[in-house]
Amino acid sequence: xxxxxxxxxxxxxxxxxxxxxxxxxxxxxxxxxxxxxxxxxxxxxxxxxxxxxxxxxxxxxxxxxxxxxxxxxxxxxxxxxxxxxxxxxxxxxxxxxxxxxxxxxxxxxxxxxxxxxxxxxxxxxxxxxxxxxxxxxxxxxxxxxxxxxxxxxxxxxxxxxxxxxxxxxxxxxxxxxxxxxxxxxxxxxxxxxxxxxxxxxxxxxxxxxxxxxxxxxxxxxxxxxxxxxxxxxxxxxxxxxxxxxxxxxxxxxxxxxxxxxxxxxxxxxxxxxxxxxxxxxxxxxxxxxxxxxxxxxxxxxxxxxxxxxxxxxxxxxxxxxxxxxxxxxxxxxxxxxxx
Amino acid sequence: xxxxxxxxxxxxxxxxxxxxxxxxxxxxxxxxxxxxxxxxxxxxxxxxxxxxxxxxxxxxxxxxxxxxxxxxxxxxxxxxxxxxxxxxxxxxxxxxxxxxxxxxxxxxxxxxxxxxxxxxxxxxxxxxxxxxxxxxxxxxxxxxxxxxxxxxxxxxxxxxxxxxxxxxxxxxxxxxxxxxxxxxxxxxxxxxxxxxxxxxxxxxxxxxxxxxxxxxxxxxxxxxxxxxxxxxxxxxxxxxxxxxxxxxxxxxxxxxxxxxxxxxxxxxxxxxxxxxxxxxxxxxxxxxxxxxxxxxxxxxxxxxxxxxxxxxxxxxxxxxxxxxxxxxxxxxxxxxxxx
Numbered sequence: 001x002x003x004x005x006x007x008x009x010x011x012x013x014x015x016x017x018x019x020x021x022x023x024x025x026x027x028x029x030x031x032x033x034x035x036x037x038x039x040x041x042x043x044x045x046x047x048x049x050x051x052x053x054x055x056x057x058x059x060x061x062x063x064x065x066x067x068x069x070x071x072x073x074x075x076x077x078x079x080x081x082x083x084x085x086x087x088x089x090x091x092x093x094x095x096x097x098x099x100x101x102x103x104x105x106x107x108x109x110x111x112x113x114x115x116x117x118x119x120x121x122x123x124x125x126x127x128x129x130x131x132x133x134x135x136x137x138x139x140x141x142x143x144x145x146x147x148x149x150x151x152x153x154x155x156x157x158x159x160x161x162x163x164x165x166x167x168x169x170x171x172x173x174x175x176x177x178x179x180x181x182x183x184x185x186x187x188x189x190x191x192x193x194x195x196x197x198x199x200x201x202x203x204x205x206x207x208x209x210x211x212x213x214x215x216x217x218x219x220x221x222x223x224x225x226x227x228x229x230x231x232x233x234x235x236x237x238x239x240x241x242x243x244x245x246x247x248x249x250x251x252x253x254x255x256x257x258x259x260x261x262x263x264x265x266x267x268x269x270x271x272x273x274x275x276x277x278x279x280x281x282x283x284x285x286x287x288x289x290x291x292x293x294x295x296x297x298x299x300x301x302x303x304x305x306x307x308x309x310x311x312x313x314x315x316x317x318x319x320x321x322x323x324x325x326x327x328x329x330x331x332x333x334x335x336x337x338x339x
Numbered sequence: 340x341x342x343x344x345x346x347x348x349x350x351x352x353x354x355x356x357x358x359x360x361x362x363x364x365x366x367x368x369x370x371x372x373x374x375x376x377x378x379x380x381x382x383x384x385x386x387x388x389x390x391x392x393x394x395x396x397x398x399x400x401x402x403x404x405x406x407x408x409x410x411x412x413x414x415x416x417x418x419x420x421x422x423x424x425x426x427x428x429x430x431x432x433x434x435x436x437x438x439x440x441x442x443x444x445x446x447x448x449x450x451x452x453x454x455x456x457x458x459x460x461x462x463x464x465x466x467x468x469x470x471x472x473x474x475x476x477x478x479x480x481x482x483x484x485x486x487x488x489x490x491x492x493x494x495x496x497x498x499x500x501x502x503x504x505x506x507x508x509x510x511x512x513x514x515x516x517x518x519x520x521x522x523x524x525x526x527x528x529x530x531x532x533x534x535x536x537x538x539x540x541x542x543x544x545x546x547x548x549x550x551x552x553x554x555x556x557x558x559x560x561x562x563x564x565x566x567x568x569x570x571x572x573x574x575x576x577x578x579x580x581x582x583x584x585x586x587x588x589x590x591x592x593x594x595x596x597x598x599x600x601x602x603x604x605x606x607x608x609x610x611x612x613x614x615x616x617x618x619x620x621x622x623x624x625x626x627x628x629x630x631x632x633x634x635x636x637x638x639x640x641x642x643x644x645x646x647x648x649x650x651x652x653x654x655x656x657x658x659x660x661x662x663x664x665x666x667x668x669x670x671x672x673x674x675x676x677x678x
Contacts, residue, residue, distance in 0.1 A: 054460060054461065068462070069441065069462070076427075077423045077424075077426050077427040077430065083423040083426075084416045084422040084423040084426070085416075087416050087423075087426070087442065087444075088415075088416040088444050091416065091442060091443060091444050092444070095443070095455075100410075100441045100442070100443060100455075100458060100459065100462065101441065101442055101443075102408065102439045102440065102441050102442075103426065103430060103439070103440055103441075103442055104430060104434070104439060104440075105426075105427050105430050105431070116434075116439075119439060120439065121393060122393060123407070123408070123439065230627075230628040231628075234630070256628065259628055263630055286625070286628070288569075289569040289570075289595065289598055289625070291573070291602055
């Protein structure tokens, strides 16, 4: 650019004393094919540098049919640090493949979802990631039929579109394993049963916990139901403890539930981990802020974003249409080792 | 698309029994100009509907020189809910102007920043937002000279590029005003002095607090220095209280500091707000999770993202190159009303 004005190829050609066509051939790497003399090539490159000419990527995409962008549509973008980690993972993976990410937020509105998909297809994205911030079963938008697409944190059991999800069942097994490995075998309660019929995470985490305990010959002592947030969890655990419950460990189905449980335990003069061990899910920033630091089985949102884009780049990476990513332990000091 | 294959304009033209040029004129709204008969127009529209033809937006942009995208480059994308709120605000504002947002994360790497700017300019974005997640003074990237750009949450005092920032000074005044309005006039301490030389938020918040107290004939009783996170704040406030300090109120320079202060106060058997009132800054989700709910002067990240895009769309909106957005109070129960 000179003075904010876009330099035209014609100006490059004029300065180099060649035709626009010749300049175009040179800049598109086709000099050999056209037997263009080396000194002519050199003059054009000098003109490009002198004028600050920037090739028109849009024009180029007409030839290659690739605009080097992926689309990422999510129901919600403002959702703690999860969506930003997912976007960061997607953005980094796209960049490694010389792509940028066009993003859109549906706010859960089906009309807006339709519009965003149309707009991204209009812009000829090389593929689309469709994400939900809470793991759910969905019916895939029919506009995505025949389009290179990957579902992120959601799944349509009636569709062959690849889906990338956290391995919540494995995560549940991991959480139970943390307690068993610390010698805690009885009085293990789960806090935060999830009754949303399309929810995926809660039920799978619970099944994973049950499976792992059963393998060790143990079982869940009971389930405390509550909504998945700090205050409902505080209220539920407070009332439950007031009724005389004395757990040895709580498996909280997310970190916000664990924060509420911490507070209710403190209210009842029960110390974490000396009196009650706590493990949780999500691995959010919050887990690191609590005292003691909360041991949490983490949602791999950065990896989910990264993997979804990698599957767009190379669909053969998915041997199975559903890819489950492991949930790593984010260690803390909330589990008492009884050994 | 039919079977995932892109329908060509030539197929539309063939089905309608017109030339490709005629079909193109009709679909670009130039029928009147070319005196194309109404029934011909109708036939083309029917063919478009029957074949599911999607006009090639990339081709269109060659004529209009607009690809209908804005770029948003941020140093970090995974930064609590701030970046996701900013992106959501930017995305919604862009959509209202029929634009989508291309995003990129520099991870604080200058080479990556250069690369992302180049790539977005190559893709002919209609403008670029350059954001930092912590409010800072920066030297604007020379590649943005002559480009339509807006700085978000950062400022270059040597540049005329418009900058959108939270009004941290006004926010500081607001925080002090909350205490004065509740009848708290003495024993007001600030926790979390920020000594980073390029930081903008902390010093301005502190000046705002000082200004407002001075107007009421009062002053800050003292400042407790600590890094801006939960554990350093806990340690600093704990040590300070152990030394005999008895504040009537704490103004914590962010919510994570306030969480640490809450814990240290509890450790010393000081209740919030009965013994010590607490106000804070950021208005993050965390403020709503604490007990009692923390009164916090909120960073308007959604509005910052929205306004930055609006300034790209219409630069005349910025009467001044620096736009300061108000920081609204996110009310809680952490301030005792002494009246």
